[in-house]
Amino acid sequence: MHTKTFFQASFVVILLTSLLLSACGPGAPTGLPAVSGGATATSTTPDWFTIALIDVRTGISFTINDFAGKVVLIESMAEWCINCIFQQGETRKARQSLGNPEDLILISLDVDTQEDEASLKKYAENFSYDWRFAVAPLEVARALGNLYSANYLNPPLEPMLLIDRKGNVHQLPYGVKKADILQKTLEPYLAK
Numbered sequence: 001m002h003t004k005t006f007f008q009a010s011f012v013v014i015l016l017t018s019l020l021l022s023a024c025g026p027g028a029p030t031g032l033p034a035v036s037g038g039a040t041a042t043s044t045t046p047d048w049f050t051i052a053l054i055d056v057r058t059g060i061s062f063t064i065n066d067f068a069g070k071v072v073l074i075e076s077m078a079e080w081c082i083n084c085i086f087q088q089g090e091t092r093k094a095r096q097s098l099g100n101p102e103d104l105i106l107i108s109l110d111v112d113t114q115e116d117e118a119s120l121k122k123y124a125e126n127f128s129y130d131w132r133f134a135v136a137p138l139e140v141a142r143a144l145g146n147l148y149s150a151n152y153l154n155p156p157l158e159p160m161l162l163i164d165r166k167g168n169v170h171q172l173p174y175g176v177k178k179a180d181i182l183q184k185t186l187e188p189y190l191a192k
Contacts, residue, residue: 098187
């Protein structure tokens with residue numbers, strides 16, 4: 001086994017073990033959050049908002065904090081995830097239906113440790129996506145799993161976070177969200 005592959009496999013085992021242990025501790029959530037058509041919110045600004053991400057399409061570094069005052073929609077994804085492709089198509093339609101607002105920031109965050117910036121850039125180009133795509137650094141993946149649940153590291157569940165203009169994080173329901181539902185979810189946040 002190559003050294004790089006060994007370290008990647010070790011990282012995955014350590015990450016999954018720590019997530020499982022944290023999910024099994026006292027007060028850990030049991031099952032998926034109960035959300036009926038809306039979003040559940042967290043009102044404190046998490047530390048991971050300050051971690052630099054690289055937009056693989058442009059090579060430009062950004063943080064979530066760079067978009068303060070805007071509405072940010074983040075999708076956990078992987079290149080191999082069929083649900084992700086469907087969700088990205090629905091997300092594109094929703095944004096178009098909203099009139100492509102400049103204050104709506106879309107970020108597809110690749111949480112697969114086996115994928116890199118070069119392959120993610122090709123993926124975004126192949127589907128002609130025109131929003132930010134970034135590979136999640138370990139600190140960001142760990143924060144997603146610890147703050148929101150290990151399900152945020154499982155792309156086929158289509159976990160998405162909506163960050164409102166005040167920096168509050170809202171967890172959207174799991175599963176592929178159709179364009180009309182996404183549009184209805186985003187409209188009130190964009191209107192504020």
